[in-house]
Amino acid sequence: MKRAAGAGSKSKADAPSAARYALLLRGVNVGTKNSLPMAELRAMLARIGCTGVQTYVQSGNAVLATRLGPADLTKKIEAAIEAHMGRPVATTLRTRAEMKAIVDGNPFGKVATNPAYLCVTFLSSAPTKAELAPLYAQDFAPERFEVDGSAIYSWHPGGQGKSLLAGAIGKLKVSGAVTTRNWNTVLKLLDMLREGNP
Numbered sequence: 001m002k003r004a005a006g007a008g009s010k011s012k013a014d015a016p017s018a019a020r021y022a023l024l025l026r027g028v029n030v031g032t033k034n035s036l037p038m039a040e041l042r043a044m045l046a047r048i049g050c051t052g053v054q055t056y057v058q059s060g061n062a063v064l065a066t067r068l069g070p071a072d073l074t075k076k077i078e079a080a081i082e083a084h085m086g087r088p089v090a091t092t093l094r095t096r097a098e099m100k101a102i103v104d105g106n107p108f109g110k111v112a113t114n115p116a117y118l119c120v121t122f123l124s125s126a127p128t129k130a131e132l133a134p135l136y137a138q139d140f141a142p143e144r145f146e147v148d149g150s151a152i153y154s155w156h157p158g159g160q161g162k163s164l165l166a167g168a169i170g171k172l173k174v175s176g177a178v179t180t181r182n183w184n185t186v187l188k189l190l191d192m193l194r195e196g197n198p
Contacts, residue, residue: 018051018065022099022189023077024122025060026090026179036060036085044084048076056188060089061181063192090177092122096193103190106183107146108155115183117159121152121169124176131174140165154180 023045028036038055041062045053050064050073066073074091081089094102102120112118126149135145143165145154152169160166169180181189 018067020052020063020065020096020193021070021073021093022096022193023060023062023064024092024094024179024181024189025081026092026177028060028085028089034085036081036089038062040084041081044080045077048073048080054192056185056192059181059185060179061185061189063189090179092124092177092179094122094189096190099186099190099193102151102186105148105151105153107148107153108144111144112155112183114157115187117156118183119154119156119160119166119180120183120186121154121178121180123150123152123174123178126150127152127172127174131172134168134172135165138164138168140168145169 025036025041028034038058041060042053042055045062045064049068050066052065053062054064055062068076070093074093078088078091081091106112106118108118127147132147143154143156143158143163145152145165147153154165154169156163156166166180172178
């Protein structure tokens with residue numbers, strides 16, 4: 001005998017399915033006042049209703065499943081992290097399909113010989129021409145960059161430590177969240193997203 005759903009409640013068939021996201025935080029565990037242990041991040045995400053939470057390295061990367069929409073999820077994550085750290089932290093979310101599109105769209109596959117020196121800067125929205133003007137105003141050769149929607153690919157053959165291009169990208173005045181990951185991290189996050197349901 002099937003159990004009837006209570007009055008005013010949704011059946012399982014009507015409930016929204018959980019979506020999986022990659023979460024990227026900016027500026028955590030950098031310096032002395034930005035500590036956020038990944039165990040605490042996992043617990044924090046679980047408390048706001050996320051499931052299947054996994055983290056990767058210590059720089060603020062996670063994958064998770066949730067029935068919250070991206071706007072509500074971002075709001076809850078940012079509120080929880082600000083309460084914990086005492087300051088706001090830029091939060092970026094990408095779905096598995098979005099991360100796959102980033103990987104498939106790599107313009108430097110034939111020249112980027114070291115994946116640690118190939119980076120993707122994730123933005124909340126596509127930057128305007130005016131916001132990108134500082135990048136186009138300089139010659140960074142042999143470093144290279146390409147903008148594709150809300151992502152900036154950058155290739156730093158000499159590494160990022162003294163990279164003029166990396167510094168210029170970091171100083172861009174764009175709206176919303178901005179955070180950068182190297183190609184190894186991008187690939188790992190996509191693999192982690194693939195391990196769960198779409």
